[in-house]
Amino acid sequence: MQELIQRLGAVRASIDDAARRAQRDPAAIRLVAVSKTRTEGEIAAAAQAGQRDFGENYLQEALPKIEALLEHNLVWHFIGPIQSNKTRDIATHFDWVHSVSRLKIARRLSDQRPDGAPPLNICLQVNIDGEDSKAGVAPAETLELAREIASLPRLTLRGLMAIPAPADNAARQAAPFAALRRLTEDCRHHGLTMDTLSMGMSGDLDAAVAEGSTMVRVGTAIFGPRPVKTGETH
Template sequence: MSQIAEHLKQVEARISRAASDAGRPSGEIALLAVSKTKPLDAIVEAFEHGQRRFGESYAQEAAAKIDALRQDSRFDAIEWHFIGPLQSNKSRLVAERFDWVQSVDRSKLVERLQQQRPADMPALNVCLQINISGESSKSGMTEAAIFELAAEVAACDRLCLRGLMAIPEHTDDLTRLGEQMARMQQLFTRLKADYPQIDTLSMGMTEDLEPAIHHGSTMVRVGTAIFGARDYS
């Protein structure tokens, strides 16, 4: 078995154990393979072993990968998620290629994605990114700004509001980490009460997927544990 295939099995086992410990069915949690900076061969290998959701953070790099893979109709089955900070001048690259954008955090970006999403494509799925830790180094809006921006997205016919995304603090203080994740879970529940189509709480990565699942995450974004810290070539 290839290294990536083995890593996928290990991550899926972690998700299953965490879901069981949280009293949740593992089918409630989707695995997003974070393939940013990884070569096409690594994506193809993961795809051949059943992975279908991939996350990218750099618009130009991602556009080149998507365009290359779409030369082969097999890869039309991939669900592409943009998960990095998105500059307004790069928004068209994403609007025309991706299925999801998880890093929407301001009105200008909502307007551009709505304008640039091709009319013949399905609505672009959107998660609002929350800076739940309040760290200046991280993207995302404040908790107070969520509901106004959610209303803006919901009013767009070429966008579909699907949920929230966050990158909690990287810390060994499990109490502080748990508090941030619990706040995200509460915000998700509140937003879902207003918008029943919402179904995605994207939270948890290689280091913290277990507590994220405990706090209601429905999608974990895993890169290192699948592809390793270095590029496969």
């Protein structure tokens, strides 16, 4: 676990360095540790080192971890694809959802958020590159969807999220992040309140921070190589 803590420290240092190069306050950038396939012990070790925000892709894997780690008072982010039959558990157990791209799903999350719970924080996932294989709302349809979601009673629309196609140089990495930033600015211009740009992972963190990311999602650089499950070939 000492190696995990050292890796976490190195990721935080990388974020701080990227922020300073971009002349930004490092405190304005939130680190979400992507903990899919990771054990409760690994998450607890990161929590004891001061990490509060954790991202999960798979609901059935996440629920036992959330229950087991209640004492750590963690902030849980759902960052995976959302099926309609999973919305109740997501609305009940998570603090943030980054992967909303349909009004139907947003309505279900709002309707199923428990009474007394604070509003569920929502980021719209935007298919910023227009990839056929990737989920997300089209950029041209983002403002309309954002307006509809902002009106739902038990949700708080916080901003936009994207997972751009991999790129092999800084300029290509920066382009989709800049496009998402401009889309956020357009939404604000039309009266929507947004304070979150969820973009950037280990390989493109510098470019994301330079373009205004307020939330980066990092997994392997913190936890080490992902365990290979039985039957997997990669």
